[in-house]
Amino acid sequence: MKGQPRIDVLREAIYQLVCKTAIELPSDVVEALQKAKEQEETGSIGEVILSEYLENLHLASERSAPICQDTGFPVFYVNVPKNFAISREELKRHIKDSLKRATEHQYLRPNAVDPVTGINSGINLGAGFPAIYFEEDENKEYIEISLILKGGGSENVSCQYSLPYTPLNAGRDLEGVRRVVLDAVVKAEGKGCPPGILGVCIGGDREGGYKEAKRQFLRRLDDKNSDEILQRLEETLLRDLNSLGIGPQGLGGRSTVLAVKVGRLHRLPACFFVTVSYMCWAMRRRRLVYKGDSEFEII
Numbered sequence: 063m064k065g066q067p068r069i070d071v072l073r074e075a076i077y078q079l080v081c082k083t084a085i086e087l088p089s090d091v092v093e094a095l096q097k098a099k100e101q102e103e104t105g106s107i108g109e110v111i112l113s114e115y116l117e118n119l120h121l122a123s124e125r126s127a128p129i130c131q132d133t134g135f136p137v138f139y140v141n142v143p144k145n146f147a148i149s150r151e152e153l154k155r156h157i158k159d160s161l162k163r164a165t166e167h168q169y170l171r172p173n174a175v176d177p178v179t180g181i182n183s184g185i186n187l188g189a190g191f192p193a194i195y196f197e198e199d200e201n202k203e204y205i206e207i208s209l210i211l212k213g214g215g216s217e218n219v220s221c222q223y224s225l226p227y228t229p230l231n232a233g234r235d236l237e238g239v240r241r242v243v244l245d246a247v248v249k250a251e252g253k254g255c256p257p258g259i260l261g262v263c264i265g266g267d268r269e270g271g272y273k274e275a276k277r278q279f280l281r282r283l284d285d286k287n288s289d290e291i292l293q294r295l296e297e298t299l300l301r302d303l304n305s306l307g308i309g310p311q312g313l314g315g316r317s318t319v320l321a322v323k324v325g326r327l328h329r330l331p332a333c334f335f336v337t338v339s340y341m342c343w344a345m346r347r348r349r350l351v352y353k354g355d356s357e358f359e360i361i
Contacts (some may be wrong), residue, residue, distance in 0.1 A: 075358040077160040083348040098317035108315025134211035136192035144200040211346040219250035225334040246338040252312015255342035266327030271337030278323035
């Protein structure tokens with residue numbers, strides 16, 4: 063790391079990460095939405111909806127306002143160098159302080175609700191809220207914090223299958239995976255605010271499958287999977303899903319999903335889970351790179 067970490071700078075950088083994630087989509091997502099709009103028939107409902115999405119993005123950026131009224135569940139991925147000078151607990155505290163501050167300044171809607179009492183904390187903090195995952199990388203020379211804000215509508219239609227899945231005649235193979243992923247999107251219809259982005263995990267246990275499926279959202283929409291088999295599966299799924307005709311908001315069209323990202327985890331012999339995490343069109347994802355002193359970048 064260049065120089066020593068400055069707590070005041072790092073704290074401000076995390077706050078800016080939260081605010082920017084809420085009000086601006088990354089360039090690859092904007093480009094995918096523009097491309098989807100161009101692929102819809104002129105004057106169609108799909109083209110109109112996508113035009114409204116893009117106008118919404120313009121207004122949100124212009125007014126420094128949230129892209130969506132549901133500002134989502136915050137999921138942080140924190141990658142730190144080995145023997146980093148700041149403890150994990152201190153980093154957690156700065157992350158939570160940034161969420162509270164962003165909520166007070168109305169970049170985030172209060173979303174943390176106690177499931178037993180029904181009481182909203184009012185500051186986007188609570189038990190398990192936000193989710194913060196740490197990784198230590200001995201080869202990394204800087205701290206990297208990625209944030210995803212995942213809305214409730216898309217979370218509701220995320221799901222997990224156990225193969226074989228008899229209703230679809232889906233076996234324990236890639237064809238079985240393809241069938242259940244298509245089924246997940248058909249069942250979601252317009253409830254996940256399509257065109258969506260899918261994060262898929264093949265394998266793992268039930269908990270690990272959801273974590274890995276969500277981790278796929280950290281990838282750019284235009285990247286290529288380093289695994290050739292999974293790359294072909296992603297391309298096949300993208301083609302097949304966009305042939306369903308569900309379209310933007312489920313009202314018909316050529317753009318049902320913008321991208322499909324697939325990962326895999328080793329599984330137990332008795333288990334074969336396929337986990338589908340659905341992200342709405344407002345793919346709010348940003349990454350903070352802090353290199354020390356006053357040097358940081360939000361990508």
